Amino acid sequence: MQSKKLVLGFSGGLDTTYCAIYLSQEKGFEVHSVIVNTGGFTEDELVHIEKHAYALGVKTHTTINAVKSYYDSIVKYLIYGNVLKNNTYPLSVSAERLSQAMHIAEHAKKMNAIAVAHGSTGAGNDQVRFDMIFNIMIPGIEIITPIRDLQLSREAEIEYLKAKGVQMNFEKAAYSINKGLWGTSVGGKETLYSKGLLPETAWPTQVTKTGEEEIKIHFEKGAITWVNNQHFTHPSHAIQYIQSLAAPYGIGRDIHVGDTIIGIKGRVGFEAAAPMVIIKAHHALEKHVLTKWQLNWKDQLAQFYGNWLHEGQMMDPVMRNIEAFLEDTQEHVTGSVYVQLLPYRFQIIGIESEYDLMSSKFGKYGEMNNGWTGNDVRGFSKIFGNQTAIYHNIKNASND
Known part of the structure; x- marks a missing residue:
């Protein structure tokens, strides 16, 4: 008899906890859970999630550290393109979902699974992103989405899990927070409507810094190699360091309003200190070292790239074409950018680069x-x- 081996994308929250129990006990699948860390979990949290998965009866649980690969395959191109959707949002969640989906698909192939599952509801963008990646990367493998398919309410999930004796915190947080390397989304009652600001207490990082602070970000061919006097072997570590410097100032907070893949408008808060500082610093350096038409075509292609990525089309070959262009434009994007950090804002002081086209040798x-x-x-x-x-x-x- 063929094994009913199923790979479940698992975060340890209510929806994926329901999926683990339902798919094994009601549908008879051999459930293999996998969590893809794109920078949103601490080591302690990952250990706790693993214990929780095994307590639910999964056959195996796998933790994939995807922080570096997430940067290498997606985030660096968002930096090269200075991508801000609707001139506001650095694509924090949409970008990491694609990285997670691709790793889950690879894991399903490795496990020779006959099915793959995720905990998306039928109301948002993630269901499309996961489904599209799975359809392309693992065609023929069944995609199962219990929360969406059964149209379950949160209350129905809790009632089911309590009846199964599951021990976890069922209290719904006032705000839904999704953290990753390239920013954190924050959703709450204020973002359900067209008017309203998130309160101070809703932001994951509280404002603890006052005064001002100057930092120096050094780029080598578009990639961060130094911050102040600290060298980084991989840019993902530099991003995390800049986040630790800028977030306590309350920098990078905003609310994004945009068009969802499924055709409705959406509103979400986000905290992205490092992405906002890095994109603006990188763009400032480019304005000095690139020509007018390099900048012009970069803007046009990067806007398309960001929109297409947001809609889950990471596997479209045109994305590789645009990435090749963006990579090529970074040949002379080398130099240092000086940034002043202040409470709730930052400003670019200036740049230093051997490739500066504003050189006084040619006039002022x-x-x-x-x-x-x-x-x-x-x-x-x-x-x-x-x-x-x-x-x-x-x-x-x-x-x-």
Whole structure:
């Protein structure tokens, strides 16, 4: 008889706890749980989740440390592209869900599973992201989603688990918090409506720093290698360090309003101190070292890249094409950016780079130049506007 081996994406929360019990006891699957850490869990939390999984009766539980691979496969391109969805949101949750889905799919292949399950409801974006990745990476493997398929309420899940003798904290937190390397989302009653701010107590990191602090971020070909006098062997560690410096100032807090994959508007709070500081610092350096048309095409392609990624289309080959372009643009994005941190805000002080196109050797804007004469500009201005001048001459002649 064929084994009914199933891989369950597991976080240890209410929904995935229900899935573990329901799929093993009601559906007879041999459940193998897996958690993909994209920077949102401490070691103690991961140990607790593993114990919880085994207490639910799973056959095996696997913890995958995906922090570095998450940066290498997705986050670095969000930095290279200075990606902020709707000029606001650094794609914190949507990006990490794709990384998690891909790792779960790989684990399902490794386990020779006949089915894969996740705890998404039928109300959000995650169901689409997980389903699409699984359909592409592990075609033919059944996708099971008990919470969505059974249209379960939170109360129904709790009642079922209590009847099964499951011991866990069933109290619903006032705010739903999802933490990862590239930011933390915060949802609550205030984000369910078009008006309302999250209270101070809702933010995961409380404001404990006052005054001001200057930090120096050094990029090598678009990747962070130094922060102040501290060297980092992998940029993911630098991101976590910058988060520890900037988050206690209350930097990076905002509310994003956007279009969901399923066609409705959504509103969510987020705390992303490191992503916001890094993106603005990186963009400031690029404005000095890249040409006008490099910046222009980067903006256009990066906007598409961010929107398509948000909608779960990470496997589309066009994403590899855009990543290749973004990678190529980083050849001279090397230098240091100076950032001033203050309560609830930050500002870019300036940059230093050997590739700075604002070099005073070629002149100073609005003051003097070394590359051309006044007569050169007179001739250039006449030629540069020549076709437009011809257009207006013809237009005026035809109106006479």
